[in-house]
Amino acid sequence: MDEKRKIEKVYGFPEILTEKKAHFCPGCSHGIMTKVISEAIGEMGLEDSSIGVYGAGCAAIMYDYINIKGVAAPPGGAVGIATGIKSAGKGSLVFAYQGEGDLFYGLSSLIGAGVRGEGITIICENNLNMGISGGAMSPATPVGVMTTTSPQGRHIASHGAPVSIAEILKDIKGIKYIARCSTHSPGAVRKTKSIIKKAFELQLYGEGTAFIEVLGMCPTNMHLTPVEAALKIREVYGELQTGEIKHP
Amino acid sequence: MTGSMFMQGKASAILGEAIVRLVDNGRVYGFSHPPVNEIYEYIAKKGIFAPAFSIKEMADIGLGISTAGKRTFVITSGTGIYDCMEAISYATSYEVPFLSIHIGKSIPGFGNPYPYQGDLEILKAGDFPPIIFCPYMVDEIPFLLSQMVELSERYRHPAVFYLDSALLNMTGGADLNLKVPEASWGLRTEKRVISSIYLEVRDMEKRLSGLKEKYNLIRKEARSHLYMMEDAEYVVVAYGICAYIAKKAVDELRLMDIKAGMINPVILSPLSDLNGQFVRAKKIYVVEMSNGQLYRYIKGYVEGVEMKTYNAYGGLIPDKGGLIDYIKGSL
Numbered sequence: 001m002d003e004k005r006k007i008e009k010v011y012g013f014p015e016i017l018t019e020k021k022a023h024f025c026p027g028c029s030h031g032i033m034t035k036v037i038s039e040a041i042g043e044m045g046l047e048d049s050s051i052g053v054y055g056a057g058c059a060a061i062m063y064d065y066i067n068i069k070g071v072a073a074p075p076g077g078a079v080g081i082a083t084g085i086k087s088a089g090k091g092s093l094v095f096a097y098q099g100e101g102d103l104f105y106g107l108s109s110l111i112g113a114g115v116r117g118e119g120i121t122i123i124c125e126n127n128l129n130m131g132i133s134g135g136a137m138s139p140a141t142p143v144g145v146m147t148t149t150s151p152q153g154r155h156i157a158s159h160g161a162p163v164s165i166a167e168i169l170k171d172i173k174g175i176k177y178i179a180r181c182s183t184h185s186p187g188a189v190r191k192t193k194s195i196i197k198k199a200f201e202l203q204l205y206g207e208g209t210a211f212i213e214v215l216g217m218c219p220t221n222m223h224l225t226p227v228e229a230a231l232k233i234r235e236v237y238g239e240l241q242t243g244e245i246k247h248p
Numbered sequence: 249m250t251g252s253m254f255m256q257g258k259a260s261a262i263l264g265e266a267i268v269r270l271v272d273n274g275r276v277y278g279f280s281h282p283p284v285n286e287i288y289e290y291i292a293k294k295g296i297f298a299p300a301f302s303i304k305e306m307a308d309i310g311l312g313i314s315t316a317g318k319r320t321f322v323i324t325s326g327t328g329i330y331d332c333m334e335a336i337s338y339a340t341s342y343e344v345p346f347l348s349i350h351i352g353k354s355i356p357g358f359g360n361p362y363p364y365q366g367d368l369e370i371l372k373a374g375d376f377p378p379i380i381f382c383p384y385m386v387d388e389i390p391f392l393l394s395q396m397v398e399l400s401e402r403y404r405h406p407a408v409f410y411l412d413s414a415l416l417n418m419t420g421g422a423d424l425n426l427k428v429p430e431a432s433w434g435l436r437t438e439k440r441v442i443s444s445i446y447l448e449v450r451d452m453e454k455r456l457s458g459l460k461e462k463y464n465l466i467r468k469e470a471r472s473h474l475y476m477m478e479d480a481e482y483v484v485v486a487y488g489i490c491a492y493i494a495k496k497a498v499d500e501l502r503l504m505d506i507k508a509g510m511i512n513p514v515i516l517s518p519l520s521d522l523n524g525q526f527v528r529a530k531k532i533y534v535v536e537m538s539n540g541q542l543y544r545y546i547k548g549y550v551e552g553v554e555m556k557t558y559n560a561y562g563g564l565i566p567d568k569g570g571l572i573d574y575i576k577g578s579l
Contacts, residue, residue, distance in 0.1 A: 051435065053312075063441045071315055071435075072443035074338050077308040084312020084320075085435070087275055087298075109308055112301035 014038035016047050016067040023061070027226025029183040029216025029233075030059045033125055036189060037097070038066050040196045046093050053082040055098030055106075057132045059125065062097060076106030082120045083113050093200055095121040100165060100213075101130035101138040110169070110211075117174030117208035121199045124165060124211070127218040128236065135221030139163045142236060147221070166213045166245050176208035178246040182215040184233040195244070207248050215240075252425040259386045259416045262424070263349065264290025266390040269426050270397055271296060273318040277309045283361040283413045284325045284351050303328045307335035314344045317436025319397065325351035325413070326359065329367060339406040340376050340459065341444035344434045346406035347397060348378070352488070352537075353413045354563040362563025363414035365488060365537040368545065371408055372517035375456070376463050379407040380516040384473070384491035386420025392514065394426040401431040403466050410516065412537065414489040414565055463518075470520035473512040476502065480509025481528055482575060485546050486535040487513050490566055494535050497571045508575065522549040529553045533575055535566050 017038040024031040041050050050068040054060050055078035063070025073081045078096040086094040103110060103124045113120060129147050130136040137147040137154060140162050144153040154162070166180050177199055181192040192214055199210035215237050217229035224232060255262050264287050267276060277300045280288040291297045300306035303324060310322040310332075324332055329350045339346030350371070354364040371380055381396040383389045393409055400407035434442060446452035475495055477483070482501070486494040491512040501508035513519055526532065532555045536542040543557045558574050560566045 051316075061443070061445055061447075063443065067440075069435050070441050070443075071312075072441075072445050074308065074311075074334050076304070077311070077335075077338075080305050080308020081312035081315060084277075084309040084314070085316040086312075087277075087309070088273055088313045088316035088318035089435075106304065106308070108302035109305040112299075112305045115301070116298065 014042045016042055018065050018067050020064050022065055024058065025220040027217055027219040027229055028058070029125060029127060029214070029218075030062070032183045032189055033059075033097070033123070033214060033216065034062055034065045036193045036196060037123070040193055040200060041068065044197060044200060046200065049091060050093045050095070051085055053078045053085065053094065053096045055096065055102035057099040057102050057130070059097060059099070076102055076109065078102065079106055079113050079120070079122055080109040082122070083109070083118045086118060086120050090119070093203055095123055095200070097123045097125065099131065099138075100124055100126040100140045101133070101136070103165065104139045104163075111172065114169060114172040114175040114209050114211070117176070119203050119206055119208065121203050121210045122212070123196065124213045125216045126165065126213050127216040129218055129221050131218050131221055135218070140165065164240065166211065167241070169211055170246055174208050175211055175246070176248040177202050177210035177244070179244045180213045180215070180240060180242050182233060182237045182242070184215065184217065184230040184237060202248065252423065254421060255424055256419070256421040258286070258419050259389060259411075260286035261290050262386060262420065262422050263287055263389055263393070263416070264294075265424055266393050266426060267291060267321050267349070268294045268296060269424055270394065270428065271320055273313050273320045276320055277306050278323055279303050279306050281325070281328070283353055283416060284323050286416075287323055287349070303331035307332040311335040311339055311346060314339065314346050315342060315434045315442050317432055317434040319345070319347070319401070321347045321349055323349045326353040326355050327357070329371070329408075333370075336378050336406045337374075338444055341455075342434070342442050343404040344442070345400035345404055346378075347400055348406070348408045350408050350410050351413050351416055352410060354561075360563050361413055363412035363489060363537055363565060364561060364563065365412055365490070366539075366541065366561075367410065368516065368538065368541040371410060372545070376405070376459050377517050379405060379466060379469075379518070381407065381409050382487040382513065382516045383411055383415065384488055384495075384512050386415065386418050387422045390422045390424050390426055394428050397428050399466075399469055401428070401433065403462060404433050405462070405466060410488070412488045415492075467518040470515045470518045472520045472522070473514050474525070475510040475512065477509040477511065477525060479507055479528065481507040481530045482509070482533065482579070483526060483529045483531070484508065484510045484533045484535055485542065486510065487516055487542070490535045490537060493566055493568050494571065497568050497575070500572055501575060504576075506576070506579070519545065519549070522546070526550055526553050531556060531578065533558055535559070535571060537561055537565065
């Protein structure tokens with residue numbers, strides 16, 4: 001008896017990920033996040049209704065790689081722009097994608113969106129420095145880490161202590177979902193994708209604002225190899241509360 | 249919202265009603281502070297106000313709404329417009345309309361809430377400044393606002409409705425039957441990407457050439473209100489509340505057989521070509537509430553005619569009697 005071999009596609013190049021050569025440095029987690037977001041949107045079948053708002057920084061031209069409607073926002077303006085777009089078209093899936101430096105620049109927009117419970121998803125790629133500035137210190141740079149603006153390492157007396165972004169937002173009632181995840185290993189990336197999909201789902205169900213902090217590598221500015229950078233992120237990640245910090 | 253409605257009241261309420269009728273997004277995000285709080289209070293009573301947490305947030309949300317292809321307004325006063333200049337620049341590059349209403353109050357710094365026209369040189373700065381509309385009386389506010397909306401949407405270029413806080417507190421009556429043609433822009437069109445990033449210098453050059461061509465078309469829309477200019481020898485140039493006062497001064501000067509006239513730029517930037525207007529002029533008087541900003545602006549259009557400035561500042565308004573005496577004394 002002939003048995004027909006059943007062929008099922010279990011993995012492939014995400015349909016909305018363009019074939020344009022990315023400009024990201026080797027080992028940069030923006031590249032990983034580009035693929036993760038593309039897969040999440042593709043798997044949820046939201047290609048036509050998704051709008052990405054990309055913050056000023058290394059990922060500002062992510063619209064070149066993810067084939068959905070996209071906006072390159074002004075510095076600190078991604079959450080505000082995403083809020084405006086969502087306000088103008090409730091049916092769309094709108095997400096803001098920013099680095100942590102850019103996010104802090106527009107902190108009032110983040111808090112404002114959270115307080116009003118705007119139905120947007122905010123993804124903050126926290127790579128512990130401001131990459132587009134050539135590796136300047138960001139509000140989240142850990143103590144002791146050398147950057148271009150903390151050449152002797154971050155020092156609490158001079159630079160203040162690093163900020164845990166997700167924790168700042170916990171008490172804001174309109175932010176219904178807060179999670180912290182990472183891209184330092186394949187397992188962490190899979191978890192990040194499932195968290196992003198959950199946040200997108202919550203947006204579709206009208207469950208207020210969702211905030212996801214994704215720890216990511218910036219080997220170039222960390223002066224590390226991609227593997228060393230991933231190990232460094234694993235170390236930082238291990239010291240923080242991870243997974244779902246707040247959910248509806 | 250359309251439909252005829254004649255409204256009598258304070259300019260802040262008339263402006264508020266015009267905004268309510270023109271907005272198609274269902275929400276106006278704002279940051280309430282004096283002297284614009286009365287506009288927000290009116291909008292809030294109509295149920296479309298949403299609080300922003302900073303002027304930057306308000307500007308970014310306004311830009312987002314416009315990027316999505318819907319119409320809203322951002323409302324500022326005093327130094328608040330500085331926090332919107334970034335969004336205005338981005339809207340210029342995105343080629344989406346961006347509608348600001350800006351109330352001139354006394355600056356620098358906090359100053360006071362009383363009228364001033366000290367933002368002119370900031371608003372009209374740059375290669376592609378926003379289109380600046382200036383009403384000179386309460387009655388024309390809704391009509392001019394709808395004209396500004398139409399121009400901004402037609403050219404997909406930011407615009408500022410600039411009025412001083414004196415005008416905002418005056419009363420008047422206006423028809424609020426406002427009609428603006430349908431237009432589409434931003435993400436509502438086939439456009440997939442809205443960005444202002446052009447990393448290749450040749451691409452950026454091309455982009456700027458396109459904007460330059462468009463801005464030359466916008467220049468053709470510039471217009472000024474000419475009052476008794478047919479035979480005017482003594483020309484007053486003023487905008488906003490100063491034009492309101494100057495017009496009355498011109499009336500009285502005419503009764504004294506002094507051939508006075510007035511030019512009131514309805515669109516302050518780009519300014520209409522005033523060159524031909526000063527052919528018969530013996531003297532030009534620039535009346536304003538700033539330290540010579542309009543004077544310096546108009547000077548670029550004048551050759552061979554003596555120019556004088558009559559200004560007030562700090563929250564004071566030029567006095568009609570004082571202006572008449574000044575003109576008579578300088579003939």
